[in-house]
Amino acid sequence: MSxxxxxxxxxxxxxxxxxxxxxxxxxVVVSQERSSDQFEVSIYSAxxxxxxxxxxxxxxxxxxxxxxxxxxxxxxxxxxxxxx
Numbered sequence: 001m002s003x004x005x006x007x008x009x010x011x012x013x014x015x016x017x018x019x020x021x022x023x024x025x026x027x028v029v030v031s032q033e034r035s036s037d038q039f040e041v042s043i044y045s046a047x048x049x050x051x052x053x054x055x056x057x058x059x060x061x062x063x064x065x066x067x068x069x070x071x072x073x074x075x076x077x078x079x080x081x082x083x084x
Contacts, residue, residue, distance in 0.1 A: 001061050003068045007075055016079060018072035026058055028065075030072040039073055 006019045013031050020028040025046030030039055045058065 001064045003064065005068065005072050005075060007079055016076060018076050020068045020072050022060055022064075022068070024058055024060065026060060028068070028072075030069065030076060032076060039076075041069065 001023055003020050003022045006021070008017055008019055010017050010019075010029075013033055015032050018030040020030065022028075027044040027046070029042040029044070031042070032039055034040065
């Protein structure tokens with residue numbers, strides 16, 4: 001399974017976010033809204049607004065998921081250095 005990461009300025013967030021889109025359609029957003037030391041993860045299902053129910057769970061390989069989160073975190077850290 002593969003994924004792509006986009007660093008974005010989303011109107012729902014005050015800070016930059018990392019959007020991780022997996023090839024199965026799942027979207028994960030990594031943000032630092034509470035503080036620069038705390039990361040939060042939001043998971044959005046591809047089925048949320050589609051009107052169709054999934055046949056089963058949407059699976060993401062653990063290592064791929066873990067690597068994607070680490071990549072997203074590193075990209076945010078490199079772009080959003082805040083003064084102390």
